[in-house]
Amino acid sequence: xxxxxxxxxxxxxxxxxxxxxxxxxxxxxxxxxxxxxxxxxxxxxxxxxxxxxxxxxxxxxxxxxxxxxxxxxxxxxxxxxxxxxxxxxxxxx
Amino acid sequence: xxxxxxxxxxxxxxxxxxxxxxxxxxxxxxxxxxxxxxxxxxxxxxxxxxxxxxxxxxxxxxxxxxxxxxxxxxxxxxxxxxxxxxxxxxxxxxxxxxxxxxxxxxxxxxxxxxxxxxxxxxxxxxxxxxxxxxxxxxxxxxxxxxxxxxxxxxxxxxxxxxxxxxxxxxxxxxxxxxxxxxxxxxxxxxxxxxxxxxxxxxxxxxxxxxxxxxxxxxxxxxxxxxxxxxxxxxxxxxxxxxxxxxxxxxxxxxxxxxxxxxxxxxxxxxxxxxxxxxxxxxxxxxxxxxxxxxxxxxxxxxxxxxxxxxxxxxxxxxxxxxxxxxxxxxxxxxxxxxxxxxxxxxxxxxxxxxxxxxxxxxxxxxxxxxxxxxxxxxxxxxxxxxxxxxxxxxxxxxxxxxxxxxxxxxxxxxxxxxxxxxxxxxxxxxxxxxxxxxxxxxxxxxxxxxxxxxxxxxxxxxxxxxxxxxxxxxxxxxxxxxxxxxxxxxxxxxxxxxxxxxxxxxxxxxxxxxxxxxxxxxxxxxxxxxxxxxxxxxxxxxxxxxxxxxxxxxxxxxxxxxxxxxxxxx
Numbered sequence: 054x055x056x057x058x059x060x061x062x063x064x065x066x067x068x069x070x071x072x073x074x075x076x077x078x079x080x081x082x083x084x085x086x087x088x089x090x091x092x093x094x095x096x097x098x099x100x101x102x103x104x105x106x107x108x109x110x111x112x113x114x115x116x117x118x119x120x121x122x123x124x125x126x127x128x129x130x131x132x133x134x135x136x137x138x139x140x141x142x143x144x145x146x
Numbered sequence: 147x148x149x150x151x152x153x154x155x156x157x158x159x160x161x162x163x164x165x166x167x168x169x170x171x172x173x174x175x176x177x178x179x180x181x182x183x184x185x186x187x188x189x190x191x192x193x194x195x196x197x198x199x200x201x202x203x204x205x206x207x208x209x210x211x212x213x214x215x216x217x218x219x220x221x222x223x224x225x226x227x228x229x230x231x232x233x234x235x236x237x238x239x240x241x242x243x244x245x246x247x248x249x250x251x252x253x254x255x256x257x258x259x260x261x262x263x264x265x266x267x268x269x270x271x272x273x274x275x276x277x278x279x280x281x282x283x284x285x286x287x288x289x290x291x292x293x294x295x296x297x298x299x300x301x302x303x304x305x306x307x308x309x310x311x312x313x314x315x316x317x318x319x320x321x322x323x324x325x326x327x328x329x330x331x332x333x334x335x336x337x338x339x340x341x342x343x344x345x346x347x348x349x350x351x352x353x354x355x356x357x358x359x360x361x362x363x364x365x366x367x368x369x370x371x372x373x374x375x376x377x378x379x380x381x382x383x384x385x386x387x388x389x390x391x392x393x394x395x396x397x398x399x400x401x402x403x404x405x406x407x408x409x410x411x412x413x414x415x416x417x418x419x420x421x422x423x424x425x426x427x428x429x430x431x432x433x434x435x436x437x438x439x440x441x442x443x444x445x446x447x448x449x450x451x452x453x454x455x456x457x458x459x460x461x462x463x464x465x466x467x468x469x470x471x472x473x474x475x476x477x478x479x480x481x482x483x484x485x486x487x488x489x490x491x492x493x494x495x496x497x498x499x500x501x502x503x504x505x506x507x508x509x510x511x512x513x514x515x516x517x518x519x520x521x522x523x524x525x526x527x528x529x530x531x532x533x534x535x536x537x538x539x540x541x542x543x544x545x546x547x548x549x550x551x552x553x554x555x556x557x558x559x560x561x562x563x564x565x566x567x568x569x570x571x572x573x574x575x576x577x578x579x580x581x582x583x584x585x586x587x588x589x590x591x592x593x594x595x596x597x598x599x600x601x602x603x604x605x606x607x608x609x610x611x612x613x614x615x616x617x618x619x620x621x622x623x624x625x626x627x628x629x630x631x632x633x634x635x636x637x638x639x640x641x642x643x644x645x646x647x648x649x650x651x652x653x654x655x656x657x658x659x660x661x662x663x664x665x666x667x668x669x670x671x672x673x674x675x676x677x678x679x680x681x682x683x684x685x686x687x688x689x690x691x692x693x694x695x696x697x698x699x700x701x702x703x704x705x706x707x708x709x710x711x712x713x714x715x716x
Contacts, residue, residue, distance in 0.1 A: 065705050072235050079231045083224045088395050091217075095385070101357035101367030106385040109220035110212075110443040111353060114227045114436050121234045121429035128239075128425060128707075137708040138422070 064135045071127050075120050083113040152523035153292045160330050160527050161307060164323045164534070168311030171318040176566050179316030180247040180546050186321055186417040192430025194324035195414045197331065197531070198539040199226075199405075199435060201277075202284025203596065204442075205331060205532035210507030212446035213453075216376070216384040219446065221394055225401025227432060227439050232406040232608075234428035238415040240615045242424035243704040247416060248543070249409040249607060250551040256614040257622040258697050260556060265629050267551045269606045270409045270543055273599045275580070277410075278540040280596050282585025284533035287505065290475065292526040301585040304534060309578045312538045312545075313571050320538045321417060327531040332437060334528020338512040338521050339441050342448045345515060352444035372451045379458065380493035384450070389667075396670030403676055404600030407607035410539040413546075421707035449507045452514050457489045457500060465489075468513035477503035478510075537581065545574035598640050601672030605632035609679040618701045624687030632679030636672060644668040 086094055091105030132138040173179050212219030244252055254263030282301050289300025311319045343355035359365050372384045382388050415424045472478040479501040491500040512522045549570035554561050606629045613620040641647045646654035
């Protein structure tokens, strides 16, 4: 039972670490590049886009999608590492 | 064939599909009715979530709003997509593991309190009713313009269709209709966007066309051209905003957090099979939403440029047919102030002669760009799909709040499954009728009320759910105090600064802007109210006793993804 508990705590800690990293990126591309540093980034231009404007209306959204899929991958791996994936259901219960 | 015949054909076809799905997915258990049996595949749930989420506001209004506000419109683009990151990482997997039917279910059990559940039900009803009124209005607008019936008849037809598949099929009917509606709406949004992108820049991908050069031989970038036209007419440069950075920050945050806290979105993640599927379908939902959300800013640039080129300093007598059509709906108004017969479209209100309702930018866009009749009709069918799918999702939240959270959980716990299902059907019927009433007699402030819905969701649900999952010691005293203070503060701020209730009514609103707290607009205040909720919750929590052991154990269970493959009652 206690080893079960330790395992759960360790799993949760790793989960939280992933969340913090992903949410920092989430914050940087939207609130950072799209709002706070928009004016500075607007000095650079890719094709017809000023960079800050591009982040606010395009780039941040692409990154959001990628972030969720990275999260899905990381968590699937983590579940497997700790035996929490559906296949090992009988073992853990 | 004329636009009208095409419209009848396309709307008739899509409606037939929706009704067919409803008949096929007739349900007989409450679990089917509330969460589609809990066995929806991640792709189907992703598509349904995307259609559920993208309302008349996303499809009809958003590109138009961006078109007229340029960079400032970014708050909607980031706010209404970034919320899914929060939803996927902080809420969806854990709520799925919890494995019940509604958001008040979670609040009520996690905070071991009927009071908490009732507060949650009130929030859910308030949020959903305000939201659904706007959808029925959207249905009415599309019908009245494209089928030339009056708005009331349009709303009425919409009510009957929604009633049919929501009442018969419950969540199961709604889910699979939404899958079909996603296909209709995304196709309807993309086809004209691609056509216009090719027309203006030669690039078939609107997201890239937006940043390309014009193909009129000038070699000028499209956005540069629009910036030039805008400043020439006295408007702000398209890529710069007029709002303060702090306000843009606050509005984006309020919309993101509000998105993650909206009950009709959250409840979609109760319908998938397991935690793994909940995570995956959040990703799929955002991917499908992003297709429209990255196209909308491109449509905004195309439409604004086209509009200025078509009308600016052109004689009124030579305006194309679409101009006259939209004039009769009152959404486009021309007043020849200097009597020269030409249209002056400029920023200065004393000289400006053209008033364009932002809602028509998407609907009129294909006509302005002279696209074929079937494309114009397709946009009408898409607008209806967007409005109906969202309305249905909201109606389900309303009916489950009443039949499950009020009747079953509070007033009469011994109710049989059969009568609970009957109550669910009765309450969704009543909800449709009330929504229809608001669609026909819209309170003059639908848009304002929808903004309120996000603020309320941000100020109430989000902190309570996140703390409930991530802070084991969080108790009911803290959570209830936080929700109540958050909602009341948000309501006060909206009533004061959006409706001017304490200062002599609507007319006073503009003069009050200088008194905004920290310069934050009512739309962005949800972010402040959310922070206040967090602070109040934690403060009260620290001086009251911790939750009982079994609740703390429950929190530990929902943090682990295993054994969620089957629902608890199997």
